[in-house]
Amino acid sequence: MTVTDAPTDRRDWSWDTDGTLEGLYVETRNVTVRNGPSAGRAKLLFDFHLAADDSSVSVWETTVLRSKFREELKRRGKPEFEAGERIVITPTGTKEGVNGVYRDFDVAFEFAAPKPTTAELLGMSDERESGEESADGDDGTIPF
Secondary structure (H helix, E strand, O other), X not given: OOEOOOOOOEEEOOHHHHOOEEEEEEEEEEEEEOOOOOOXXXXXXXXXXXXXXXXXXXXXXXXXXXXXXXXXXXXXXXXXXXXXXXXXXXXXXXXXXXXXXXXXXXXXXXXOOOOOOHHHHOOOOHHHHOOOOOOXXXXXXXOO
């Protein structure tokens, strides 16, 4: 794929030949694809700096990566990743989904949001902790 207004000092990361990416986050760009099956469509590019060889690479958005990046920012309650944040993206193979085969990834963020607590996963709110009854009438006591 090629894009309009793409910087010439970056190369596209290839999951097939490059494997796991360990880079420092630079930015996310919205670009228009010029050639190929996605020509004319807007797609996101995630830009990284590779400290090992002092180069810059771009990673094309996939549904999986978009979802994992979005969820991480949502958990952080922030609109942006930290410039220079170390992010490791590891391809974990392909999976069969409703819309066909897709590539899956594990993504590790240097400044990852804390994992949700059990109380948060259970949907417990501050009102429950203060002794108020929930909307379903359950006051949290054991009925025996």
